[in-house]
Amino acid sequence: MIRAIKGTRDILPPESGVWNHVERVAREVFASYNYGEIRTPIFEETALFARGVGEDTDIVGKEMYTFEDRDGSSLTLRPENTASVIRAFIEHRLDQRPGLQKLFYMGPMFRRERPQKGRYRQFSQIGAELIGTESPTADAEVIEMVLEILSRSGLADFHLVLNSVGCKECRPKFMEALRARLAESGAKLCADCQRRSTTNPLRVLDCKIPEDQPVIETLPSILDYLCEGCRTHFATVRQSLDERGVTYEVRPRLVRGLDYYTRTTFEVVHGSLGAQNSVLGGGRYDGLAEALGSKTRSPGIGFSIGEDRLVMSVESAHPALLKDAVDVYIAPMGDAALRHSVLLGRELRRGGLRVEIAFEGKLKRVLETANKLNARFALIVGDNEMAAGVYALKDMTSGEQQMVKREDLEQHIYGKYGTTTNAS
RNA sequence: GUGGGUAUAGCUCAGCUGGUAGAGCGCUGGAUUGUGGUUCCAGAUGUCGAGGGUUCAAUCCCCUCUACCCACCCCA
Incomplete structure (x- = not known):
């Protein structure tokens, strides 16, 4: 691999x-x-x-x-x-x-x-x-x-x-003073600091070893120079x-x-x-x-x-930023419903919603997936819905479901949640 | 460059003094022909990191290697 x-x-x-x-x-x-x-x-x-x-x-x-x-x-x-x-x-x-x-x-x-x-x-x-x-x-x-x-x-x-x-x-004046001090008392410092004293004296100031602190306290401060x-x-x-x-x-x-x-x-x-x-x-x-x-x-x-x-x-x-959620998960039942859902989904997407359409699978399966994806709403599209021109909009959090007319869908969804809050 | 830890299913991890593997989650199907979350049932998936050694027998013990993680150095 x-x-x-x-x-x-x-x-x-x-x-x-x-x-x-x-x-x-x-x-x-x-x-x-x-x-x-x-x-x-x-x-x-x-x-x-x-x-x-x-x-x-x-x-x-x-x-x-x-x-x-x-x-x-x-x-x-x-x-x-x-x-x-x-x-x-x-x-x-x-x-x-x-x-x-x-x-x-x-x-x-x-x-x-x-x-x-x-x-x-x-x-x-x-x-x-x-x-x-x-x-x-x-x-x-x-x-x-x-x-x-x-x-x-x-x-x-x-x-x-x-x-x-x-x-x-x-700065050169400070460095000079620092090197001078390190030359005097550097021997009391840890091995790392002794090495730093020559390679990178400034780093000695940053040493975290507790035993070195007494000496480090006595080193000059740049602010004084x-x-x-x-x-x-x-x-x-x-x-x-x-x-x-x-x-x-x-x-x-x-x-x-x-x-x-x-x-x-x-x-x-x-x-x-x-x-x-x-x-x-x-x-x-x-x-x-x-x-x-x-x-x-x-x-x-x-x-x-x-x-x-x-x-x-x-x-x-x-x-919570790591939990991304789809706004509407559309569950079409059958081929006619899928073709219908494609156009419906496009409308909702253009309205600013994050929408996913299930391309296949039984309703139960699709709702399961909607649940796993943290969908806020499931939108069920079947023969009844298409005939009546209303859709079953299911709030996946509360479990409530109601029939909503096509033109009222966005209002219902936004009305409940305001705007989407997906991180991505 | 140096030190320590880890490596077993897709993920998180169990696996005793050696007898070649399990759980939870996830995945697939069913209980339920148009209703998820809770249940219940069934199922699939592993070169046990790689190579070598010891042994009748190694996921387990030994050696080597590799990868990843953490730390040092240093920095974002």
Whole structure:
């Protein structure tokens, strides 16, 4: 048997309905903030990610799906989308367009990691980029927007953590101080942290081992090293969030996995996700466009939601979304009734109802199926009905059945249930 | 890349100190020629993950492999 490749999976109904639900919500929210969709290729020149994401990141170092094309060039399946968006921004001279560039995307990304709960080799992200402003109010607006997507998707108990990682002026000073401190007292830390001290000192700050905490407490905080510009920028971001009523936790030890972040970084975590509790991450990247060859300075801020994880959280909060139901299940009795039902069903469908017509089977069997499919109504079409021009409409929940004229069907169905609420 | 767990029917899982398999759900038909949900009856479905070893005999014990899950690293 041929199976899906490790770390990839099929999304089947009814779960695919939850995916559609969160994507629909995201599109609505993006539209309300005036973002337009950008669709970039799924593979790019390897150099784009090497330069854009950062040579020293794990993503570039060991997780990319890279392959050689027939002409010998090196291509890579996109491990994230910000680099591609900036590449497109530069390539199409979007900096020359009026106003800010506000772009969103959704789609699959690829990283060759060991799969586990909430982590796949092909996974999907929903993200957005706001390019062309350094305004801290923009940072706050982007954060507000992404939280709006979460809450309108049905998530309630998520937690926003916020930090500033400084700029190319002040971060090196902090890194220097951090390395110095680690050189002094690093020997008291766990083996992992000793390794991190040289490979990725920032990660030491994020260590969860209780025994290491006393030492970690004494390590310098980035917030104490911010330059004047970064300090006021961060203060204004916080003020704007406060004024919007957005609650957050400032976590000076919040570390992001990509090299391009400057100033504001943020992350949202949610329980129910296992060890991978981060449902989205984002931040500002003021130097990225120039690093990728832009002639004009094009500061930006963006985020990306782990759609797989968001869906997982929404499902745990709203199991009902996984129960999709047909509105009307039509049970024709005999060939003439079936031909009649086809046209009747089409009318109801055009009226916006979710309708299924049983092509074969005895009435008892058909009603059984209607029941198993959670049909709200069964509509029985037999000789009596066709002759009289009325149909037996059966409410599958209450069991009540009444004869309804053709033109009154929709009214009866909607009258009882309002509009349909199917996720998909 | 490293560690742990699991692998038996379509699904969820039982299966004792070795004697080649069971339940629930689902599926098919019937009790009921035009009425589902609750009952009742009957039925179909397994290379017991793969390969090798021990044994008279292996789903069970041993070895190897593979897949999946969880965790580490790291991240969405």
